Structure formats: structure tokens, C-alpha cells
Amino acid sequence: MDYNIPLFDLNYDDKEENAVLDVLRSKWISTGPKSQELEEMFCEYFKVEHAVSLTNCTVALHLAMEVLGLQEGDEVICPSLTFVATANAIRYVGAKPVFADIKSEETLTIDPEHIKKLITDKTKAIVVMHYAGFACEMDEILSIARENNLKVIEDACHGPLSEFKDKKLGTIGDVGCFSFFSNKNLSTGEGGMLLTNNRELAEKAKLMRSHGMTTMSYNRAKGHSTSYDVVALGYNYRMDDIRASLGIVQLGKLPEDLEKRSKVRFAYERALESVNNIKVPFKNHPYFSSNYIFPIVLSENVEKSRDEIRDLLHKSGIQTSIHYPPVHLFDIYYDEKERGLSKTESVYNRLITLPMYGKLAEEKVDYICKKLKEYAV
Structure with missing residues (x-):
């Protein structure tokens, strides 16, 4: 696609x-x-x-x-x-x-x-x-x-x-x-x-x-x-x-690019500020970040599943991802004694990674957030 x-x-x-x-x-x-x-x-x-x-x-x-x-x-x-x-x-x-x-x-x-x-x-x-x-x-x-x-x-x-x-x-x-x-x-x-x-x-x-x-x-x-x-x-x-x-x-390009990413993150935070069904991790983080990705966590009250919302976003032309499937749930690491990471497992089921890069225009951020507001209800 x-x-x-x-x-x-x-x-x-x-x-x-x-x-x-x-x-x-x-x-x-x-x-x-x-x-x-x-x-x-x-x-x-x-x-x-x-x-x-x-x-x-x-x-x-x-x-x-x-x-x-x-x-x-x-x-x-x-x-x-x-x-x-x-x-x-x-x-x-x-x-x-x-x-x-x-x-x-x-x-x-x-x-x-x-x-x-x-x-x-x-x-x-x-x-x-x-x-x-x-x-x-x-x-x-x-x-x-x-x-x-x-x-x-x-x-x-x-x-x-x-x-x-x-x-x-x-x-x-x-x-x-x-x-x-x-x-x-x-x-x-x-x-x-x-x-x-x-x-x-x-x-x-x-x-x-x-x-x-x-x-x-x-x-x-x-x-x-x-x-x-x-x-x-x-x-x-x-x-x-x-x-x-x-x-x-x-x-050599990295410092300038990271400053641009900071502005993209600010645009996301502002657009999602009043959306009760979406949590933005690391809000008010006190130290400078590279903003490699922009993750969100859906509320447990959202009617649609995480994967249904991702599919709707993809049909709207917005690529997303999930960072990451928890390692302890992979077959190679699966062991009942090591389960019980309740917060990790709960967040994973509601986690979506949205587009993030320095050249991402604010109007595209607004479009992404508009679609999220439509789907995450």
C-alpha cells in the first residue's frame, strides 16, 4: 500500500x-x-x-x-x-x-x-x-x-x-x-x-x-x-x-533534524490535548529527546480495537506501526514463569506508533489527529 x-x-x-x-x-x-x-x-x-x-x-x-x-x-x-x-x-x-x-x-x-x-x-x-x-x-x-x-x-x-x-x-x-x-x-x-x-x-x-x-x-x-x-x-x-x-x-544534520522533530511532537500534543480517549506518553518529560517515534496509547474505553483503528488509518493513507510486540510473548522466549508483565501487556494491546520525522508538516499532523478523533471513540 x-x-x-x-x-x-x-x-x-x-x-x-x-x-x-x-x-x-x-x-x-x-x-x-x-x-x-x-x-x-x-x-x-x-x-x-x-x-x-x-x-x-x-x-x-x-x-x-x-x-x-x-x-x-x-x-x-x-x-x-x-x-x-x-x-x-x-x-x-x-x-x-x-x-x-x-x-x-x-x-x-x-x-x-x-x-x-x-x-x-x-x-x-x-x-x-x-x-x-x-x-x-x-x-x-x-x-x-x-x-x-x-x-x-x-x-x-x-x-x-x-x-x-x-x-x-x-x-x-x-x-x-x-x-x-x-x-x-x-x-x-x-x-x-x-x-x-x-x-x-x-x-x-x-x-x-x-x-x-x-x-x-x-x-x-x-x-x-x-x-x-x-x-x-x-x-x-x-x-x-x-x-x-x-x-x-x-x-552533522542530526541537531537540526531533532529540533524539527520537537516541533512535530508539540504539534501532536496540542492537537490531541483535548482527546480523552488517547494518552500521549512522556508528556512534560524534563530532558531533551530525539523523538525517534511518536507513540500513543488508546484508552480502555475505546470501542474499536487497536488493529481496527490502525486499519482505518491505513485506509486514510496514514502509515502506522507498533513499537513493540513484547519480547516475552514471542515463542522463543515464551515461559509461563516469566509472564505477568501486566503493564507491558496492557499497553501493547492499545499501542500505536504514528508518523514522526522532521519534515512532517503541521497540516499533516492535524489530518492524522483528525482521523484519530473520528476512529478512537
Whole structure:
């Protein structure tokens, strides 16, 4: 189906085209100077010591588990209202994801109080996901982690340049992970970044991303080294310079785009302010957000189902989505002992993601909200 108002619109122009052409003409298209430049930009923009460019956010999460020493038999607390990669990465190292509930309909991030109830002597880490680019309650979560000697991994795939107090998301815990998937705020098709202020963790991640090799191909091609050793069982998780060149342009555009997204969110909030049957999560959130998506939660009093309303919106030319089906309900994770996330399950059944991008015109926001008012009665 062709939509008059898509869920997302790629923020690309000739700058991205020219960046790719420059890399192609350089004759060096794998990991090299552009990947390094993107890492340096991240360090500057995010005020963090170390950045490691990678093929995607899933492998960033996997490497976070690896470099923090998580292993078989460990338990890692994470949200269920997230993309499945958050939990999959825990299983990659043999550990067990333990799913926590969200705080409420108003706050769709992991509940610190539920985290406390889930801690056992096997718990080794907490993974938070900053839903829609809105910060989790990091002071409480860090306090819990310190009290129980736990590591904290931030899945910040929704939150490039989002903030918690005076810090960027992804720089607060032990390791932060970012996604550059095609529909993210910063888009390179595929790609990701791992951030940390710990030099040892960064060096481990760099080693593991390239087969455990002591030097990279670009170093050898430029005569900085003529041989290499393999000192660890690593992976091929390297980003290439073609995608890195896109990331450089996209990161440069990001601050302006996020300001536009803030205005789109304000337009939505204003248009839906008097609609009793629709709740807008994260209203009056105190910190800057990337506004990666715009979720709404239908009231339990709405006569039509969530899926019926989505279908009507689609027939009106408006694309929607659901972020996300709870991970603990998937067959691969289904376990009766891990059910009982009542708030997550209740919200999921009433959750709709509306279009959100910087170029979304206010009249289109008004049209979306007009249709919602017609259907959500």
C-alpha cells in the first residue's frame, strides 16, 4: 500500500550522494579513515572518551555483553517492551534475559522498582532501552546497580543526542549502543556504534570486532604494520567506509533534524490535548529527546480495537506501526514463569506508533489527529 503520510521519511539529499562518491573514488571502501572520522565525531558530539563503529546495534549489544564478561548462567534484567535484539544479545553469550515491566502508560521505559524485585545472586547486569528517545530513570537504575555490583548497558538505539540531565544517553552506563538502521534518526542502512568511557572495554571491543586481530587491513595498507596476530576469538563486526561516510553527513544534520522533530511532537500534543480517549506518553518529560517515534496509547474505553483503528488509518493513507510486540510473548522466549508483565501487556494491546520525522508538516499532523478523533471513540 502507498501511504500519503509514511511512518518515516529518510533525511537524505545530495550531501549523502557526494559522500559515497568520495569514498568510491578514494578506492578504499572497507573500514578505514571514514570509520575513524565517524568515531571521532561521536566522541565530540557525545562528550565520551571512546567510540567503536560496528555493523549494527545488535552486534554492539553483543560486544557489550562480551567485553563486560557476561557468560552462561548469568542473568541480565532487560525490558520486554523493546526490539527483540535487546534480549537476543543476552542469549548470544549464554546468559538469561529476565524481563522487567514498564513504569506506566505515561512512561514506557523500564521500571526501577520492578528491577529491584528481579535481582538474584545470578544477576550480573541491567540493560535499559531509552524508549522513543526518552531517558530511563538513570539515577535510580545506577543506584540499584551500584548497590548490587551490576553492570549497566544502555540500548540507546532510539536516542542519539537525547539527554538525561547534563549527559547524553549512551554515555551514562558502562556501555552505550546505537543503531543506524534505515528508519533511525541517524540512517546509514545498516550500522551501529558502541560508546564507553572505559579504555579497556573500548580496546576489547575493537579487537573483537575484527576477528581478534591485532591490526586492521587499513593499517597494513598504509604501511603502519606489515603483519598481525590473532589474540582472541573475535567476529567480523566492522563498519565499512561507505556507510561511515553516510553516518558523518547524518550526524552533522542530526541537531537540526531533532529540533524539527520537537516541533512535530508539540504539534501532536496540542492537537490531541483535548482527546480523552488517547494518552500521549512522556508528556512534560524534563530532558531533551530525539523523538525517534511518536507513540500513543488508546484508552480502555475505546470501542474499536487497536488493529481496527490502525486499519482505518491505513485506509486514510496514514502509515502506522507498533513499537513493540513484547519480547516475552514471542515463542522463543515464551515461559509461563516469566509472564505477568501486566503493564507491558496492557499497553501493547492499545499501542500505536504514528508518523514522526522532521519534515512532517503541521497540516499533516492535524489530518492524522483528525482521523484519530473520528476512529478512537
